[in-house]
Each structure stands twice: as structure tokens, then as C-alpha cells.
Amino acid sequence: MMRRFDDKRDGLKEQAVDLHDAELPDAEFEEALKDFKSSVHAWSDAAYSRPRTVTREVRVRSWRLAAGWAMGCVLVAGSLSGGLLERQHRLDLARIAAEQRAVEQQRQQREQQARAKITDEVLLAEVDSDVSRQVPSAMEPLAQMMADDETK
Amino acid sequence: MAAGTALDAMAITTADDAAAREFAHVVERHRPQIFRFLLSSTRDVDLAETLTQECFLKAHRNWGGFRGESSAMTWLMRIAINLQKDHWRNRRMQFWRTTRTNSVDLDEASEWLPSGESSIEQQLLAKERVKQVWTAVKGLSERQRTVFLLRYVEEQELSEIAAATGLSEGTVKAHLSRAVAKVRLELGGRR
Numbered sequence: 001m002m003r004r005f006d007d008k009r010d011g012l013k014e015q016a017v018d019l020h021d022a023e024l025p026d027a028e029f030e031e032a033l034k035d036f037k038s039s040v041h042a043w044s045d046a047a048y049s050r051p052r053t054v055t056r057e058v059r060v061r062s063w064r065l066a067a068g069w070a071m072g073c074v075l076v077a078g079s080l081s082g083g084l085l086e087r088q089h090r091l092d093l094a095r096i097a098a099e100q101r102a103v104e105q106q107r108q109q110r111e112q113q114a115r116a117k118i119t120d121e122v123l124l125a126e127v128d129s130d131v132s133r134q135v136p137s138a139m140e141p142l143a144q145m146m147a148d149d150e151t152k
Numbered sequence: 153m154a155a156g157t158a159l160d161a162m163a164i165t166t167a168d169d170a171a172a173r174e175f176a177h178v179v180e181r182h183r184p185q186i187f188r189f190l191l192s193s194t195r196d197v198d199l200a201e202t203l204t205q206e207c208f209l210k211a212h213r214n215w216g217g218f219r220g221e222s223s224a225m226t227w228l229m230r231i232a233i234n235l236q237k238d239h240w241r242n243r244r245m246q247f248w249r250t251t252r253t254n255s256v257d258l259d260e261a262s263e264w265l266p267s268g269e270s271s272i273e274q275q276l277l278a279k280e281r282v283k284q285v286w287t288a289v290k291g292l293s294e295r296q297r298t299v300f301l302l303r304y305v306e307e308q309e310l311s312e313i314a315a316a317t318g319l320s321e322g323t324v325k326a327h328l329s330r331a332v333a334k335v336r337l338e339l340g341g342r343r
Contacts, residue, residue, distance in 0.1 A: 038265070043191065
């Protein structure tokens, strides 16, 4: 990019004279400094008068910033809710397992009680039958006598 | 009593208006130069604009305390130099921020040349010289660079540079001498 502008050639020689004698610039150095100054002035003039795009850049940056924050918030909220859901799920599973264990224990207790009851009834029935076989009926002698009389 | 209060208020308003007009004039007059110094110091157009805005914002806040002991330009330049120092200090501290810099490279900075009446060969030569000076300026210390730019780009007197940087004139001369020696070395000059 080439820019035409007025060279400010004056001043550099005087500036150089102000320095110590040992630092007096020669012609080439003076020319380089003059070109450097002219270049900076041209660049600055062009940049100073360029169209400003600050608003758009700020808007883009703020949009990106907002998007970043929103995404971050979504991630944090997702992580938190996921953790809470997972914890709740584990609590539910533990509660269901405890209920199932309690039901199973009750069922086993009922079965044990039922088994115990059946055993007692069977034992009593056996005792009754044994006693009935050992002890004769109270009417048996009379029945025997009547049977003998009929035969006679 | 009430009339006196109203008159006082009007006088204050008039004084404020005058100060505002005076400051607006200062902004209009010195803003390009402050911007140019910050641009040459940072090689970053956006940063130079931002720091220029901050400089005049700070100046506006403290305009009432400006007693005119130095010129308005020297006062503004001092604010700009301090803002630039603060910016680089904060940038170093805030290392977690993006490290990308918007500074243009030396080739781009050297593109800006006067076409004038010179030939293409002379322009190429001038471009090469400007690039060498930029390279040397980039290698200078912060103080040396500030003094060098104020002297050879802004054409300020040593006393003005001393006032703007808060250094003594002897220190300014020493920094300038070292800066010039480095630039001469980069340019391949000899004394």
C-alpha cells in the first residue's frame, strides 16, 4: 500500500544536533529515520481515518461470550441434574430391594409357621391312632358275649 | 439569597461549559498524535484506538486537576505512556487470557511509504530501511522505544520527553543514545 503525503523533512537534522556528538547520525541514518517517520505518519493517518467496525466486533464477541456462558450453564446444569437423577435412581433401587427382602422374609416366616403347624397335627393324629389300637373298646366284652350266645 | 444561588449556579454552568469546550478542543487537536504514538508503540491499530479512548477518558476525568504546569500534549502523552505500561503489565499477569496479539508484522508496518517523486528502486530501498528501523525498534527496551519514538516520530524536545516520561533529561539522553546506537547497528551504519 502506497500513500502519498507530505514529508516532514525538517526537524530531523535539528534533532540529531541535539544529541551527543558521538551519536550524530550520518546521511543514510538520517534518511532512514525520515522514511521511518513518514511511514508511521502515513500508517497512522490511514488507520485514524478508516471506517470503524468496533460495534460489530463487540457484538460478535458478546454473542460468542453469551453462547459460551449458555453452553457452560447447560453443561453444569446437565451434570448436576444427571448426578441427582442417578442418586435418586440408586435410592429407589435400594428401597425396592429392601422391600423385596422384607416380603421374602415374611413369606419365609409364614412358611416356617405353616410347616410347624402341620407337623404338630400329624404328630397328634399318630398318637391318637396308636392309643386307639392299644386300648380296646369299652363295649367289646359285651359284644363278645352276645356273639357267643347267638352261636349257642 | 435565592438570586445569588441562582447566579452562582449559572456561573458554575458557564464554567463547566467553557471547560468542556476547552477539553473538546484539546481532544480534536491532540488525538491524532496520541493515536500515532500508541500505534507506533504497539503496532496494533485496535489496541491503539482503545488506549487512545482510555487516555482521553482519563484526561476528561482529571481535566479539572490539570493546572497547566506542562503543555496539554505533554500531560496527555504522560497518560498515554502510563496506560501503555499498565496494559503490558496486565497482559503479562493475565497469562490465562489469549496470547494472540493483533500487532501487525514488520513487513506490513513497512508497507506504508511515501510515493513522492521517487522511483520504484528508491521506494524499495526506503521500504527496506523502514523495515530495518522497525526491526531495531522492536528490539529496544520499553523506555528506549518510548524515548526513540517520541524523539524521531513525534519530534518532541528532550525536555518534553523528560516531562512526559517522568525521567530526567540526562536519563532521556542516555536512553536515546542507546536506542540510536541499536538502530544504527541494525541499519549497518558505522561511526
